[in-house]
Amino acid sequence: MKKTQLIFLSSIMGLLSFTGINSQTKKTSKNPAIFSNAVYEGTDKVYIDNPLNAGEFYNPILQGCYPDPAITRKGDDYYMVCSSFAMFPGVPIFHSKDLVNWTDLGGVLNNVSEFNPHDTGISQGVYAPGITYNPHNDTFYMIVTAFSGGLGNIIVKTKDPMKGWGSPIKLDFGGIDPSIFFDDNGKGYIVHNDAPDKGKELYNGHRVIKVWEYDVNTDKIIHGTDKIIVDGGVDLSKRPIWIEAPHLYKKDGSYYLMCAEGGTGGWHSEVIFKGDSPKGPFIPAPSNPILTQRYFGKDRKNKVDWAGHADLVKGPNDKYYGVFLAVRPNEENRVNTGRETFILPVDWSGEFPVFENGLIPLESKLKMPEGAVNKTGQDGFLPNGNFTFTENFNADKLDYRWIGLRGPREAFISTTKKGLQINPFDTNIKEVKPTSTLFYRQQHNSFLFVTTLEFKPKSSRDLAGIVALQNEGSNYVIGVTKKDKDTYLVLQKNSWPRRKGEIISEILASTKIDVKNPIKLQVKADGDKYEFSYSTNGTDFVNVGSTVSGDILSTDVAGGFTGALLGLYATSANDAMPE
Incomplete structure (x- = not known):
């Protein structure tokens, strides 16, 4: 499967968006339906056969259609966002103190007068968000591509994700999968997936990663600063497809660019590059990919597949972790639960980060970060496993x-x-x-x-x-x-x-x-x-x-x-x- 940028023009419906049932104007209908209760019960065999031991938690951390995760941190607070497509509100957001127990904060784009996917296909709407905390101005940024209302790439900001977000700010560049990075000196950069320069597309699925300088004071890209920093992928001679979902990081004075490669299906993977500047040049790691499930037998037990589209965060005790999407197919290799959010510890003791156990068949359980207590399904935290x-x-x-x-x-x-x-x-x-x-x-x-x-x-x-x-x-x-x-x-x-x-x-x-x-x-x-x-x-x-x-x-x-x-x-x- 591939992503194609489609921008739909839509009119504003004029509805108001609310966060609770009782805050709305009372609706009347000649013939309403009354649902007095609903029960959802999950009974997957993998969780029955693999009960949790002390110090363990289940992977994925978000079950069901929560793909394209991105994550950031301020102090002991972690915030994570995912794609929502035409579901409403747009861009679900979650909070955790330990990367194990998560609370659902609703959606970032919850005002239908500002984000209105009313006439879009279910797989359009909005997808592949990035979220970044900027310590220089104590502000959170959520950046995403919106396929409705002529919005295109937008950014929204807040001082506190618990209290809601500002209005979308339209950004003047094309492509998809944007993310934003702030350097030690406070300077901003945006990286995203785009098409090759006109006339230079070599094959179907040939994409590039582009970087722009970003004016933090005006919330605009700086025109003329754009540059292609990855052409095609790790090795253009091998015709890599769908390089996308880029994220920039800085560690020990060097800059790292992490991307998904191979398309969001069976050949999906995560790759990493290193450079001396946010604008490159970027050299691929010799050990790429650093995360994938594409090399293993199709009939393996409790199969997890399609792993990629990842983001990194420094977790408890300064241990790195990566969130990413993957699927859990059923016995007919169907993916009815969609692309879900998984997590793995990341070893960054060497020059390049590597997802721990990300290059062997993924398992259903993980050891918890030091100091964490598994409260999933309790005290308002989302459940996982069977529930x-x-x-x-x-x-x-x-x-x-x-x-x-x-x-x-x-x-x-x-x-x-x-x-x-x-x-x-x-x-x-x-x-x-x-x-x-x-x-x-x-x-x-x-x-x-x-x-x-x-x-x-x-x-x-x-x-x-x-x-x-x-x-x-x-x-x-x-x-x-x-x-x-x-x-x-x-x-x-x-x-x-x-x-x-x-x-x-x-x-x-x-x-x-x-x-x-x-x-x-x-x-x-x-x-x-x-x-x-x-x-x-x-x-x-x-x-x-x-x-x-x-x-x-x-x-x-x-x-x-x-x-x-x-x-x-x-x-x-x-x-x-x-x-």
Whole structure:
């Protein structure tokens, strides 16, 4: 897979973005859906077979679609950001004191009047952020490429990531994957991926790394200072592809440029260069790559693959660590959980850094940094490994793990005494528009996702239920709708043909159902095998549509860069007609 810069022009919707449910204007709808609870339970065998011992924690540290991590540090506080594409809010951000236990701070780009991905494909929106703390002015910088609203490359700043971020500042350069570096003298530099100079592209996937000087006082690049510092990759004669995700570091008076190389798939890797100046020249390390999983057997147990797109930080006790993306394919080599955030210690005792155990098959457990105590899943810290997440929708503030797509969740949700109310948009899940769907990332290859729904459709245009989604043309919908005078439960599969054209929609099953009382809907997966079911008595579940393949929920079939999302869905533009 490769990244291609696409800038979409979009109009501003005028919605306000909020951080909590109750801070919004109350929404009204002629026929809302009420979800009184939701439970997500992960049961991956790798965690059952490999329980934690004292002093250990699980890798990945962020399960599900949290790719392209970047990290920075101020004192004992670590902040990490990831790509979000068309999910909203943009650029999720996390905080830790020890690199083991992380809290979710929401999204950096949470104002839809400033960042509005309302008409972008799910794999567009915003991706590959960088985050850097500048000690010279005590300011954090988040820099990223936004594929909506004509924004392009932007930067936002704050003195305290706990208290929110300023408005986006548009930067006048092209390319993608920017990051910012501040030298010891306070001078700023931006590095990013770009196309070769016009007429000098040698092959498909030939890219360059470019550097600009950055004016810290005006927050602008200094025109005329741009320079190509890497052409193609480590060795241009070998036609390396997709050199990207650059980061600059300084150690012992020398400058280091670390990049991803090989594309964000099976040939992905991390490479490093060294120079005497932020503007080079940069010489590749003789030991490249310093992180990859590309050399190992495809059938290895508990496979982790696609490792790369990394960033380094000095951790506790001045020990270096690197965060990076990788995938955990299922038994059919599908990547339904998407690209996740992993971490490894880094040995920088020699001239060049090397990820410890990053050149052997990655394992599911790591030794914790000295002094850390594993509190994952406790005291507000995010869980990892196998866990159960229960949501009763009765808290004052909705958990940040619940997200919108192409727009804020607050535009269609409200709270009632019965639970979460979704006020349906006149938008179908197959449209490239904001949908009235509250999403949760699939975080395990084997999981159960169940919700209790109260909904009485008034016409065939009304539907509420669950969607398992990879993109607008690759998803399953199980929901309650109406045909004539009867209420039905229907299972619909939406998929692209091999050569993308019009989405093909199939009704896999439908059955009459009584909705006098709330019903339970469930999605269950065992690797590539997905089952959809319902219960009218709260305990006995009836399978709908037998077992189906999760192939369309994987990027290798559906395309793009995201993992599967599980959504609480309501629409007044339903086209899933019972048979």
